[in-house]
Amino acid sequence: MDRKDFEENYKIIKALSDVNRVLIINYLSKGELCACKILEKFDITQPTLSYHMKMLSACGLVNSRKEGKWIHYSLNMDKIKQFQDFISNLTSS
Template sequence: MNQHQLSIEQAASILKLLADKTRLTIVKLLEHQDCCVCEFVEVFQVSQPSISQHLRKLRDAGIVKEERRGQWIFYSMNTDNRVFPFIKHVLSQLPNQEEKLIALEKSGKRISCC
């Protein structure tokens, strides 16, 4: 039935994290490639601390993980997390967001830090 043993409570708390436009887009972007914080700051028109706080929530829940590369910190999906299949399942229904990264690249802002 539920192959991942996710309770209603656990699902609700994961959905709450995904139920924010910024975080949902972040996670969708991370579905296919790693990104660093400064890229998210460019993509979303919000302050850097705001992005940091969204990332912290996702990290605290084990949805994403961070990895320092030089002066940058890259985020990626934590595929080991037991809720990962559930998240993938939700993400599979969402439109691809890669055009946002492509736009970044075209404006030269992607290379600037990665």
């Protein structure tokens, strides 16, 4: 692993440093969700949810697609697998 690997995965670690974002990942592990459905699970405002989703999308953990006026989110399983491999390599070095 080189510095680039660490920098890329640091973004994921930083995104997962908030309990709400970890909970969002957990909810999305059950399948795609509309932003409105995610919002129902929290006592936060829509702009706060948008901020959390931006953080998760920016590091690559979450994909989004627009359908009408709604945004639907799903996990990027390729990125999650890559992160799992990184953690596995990190802890076995």
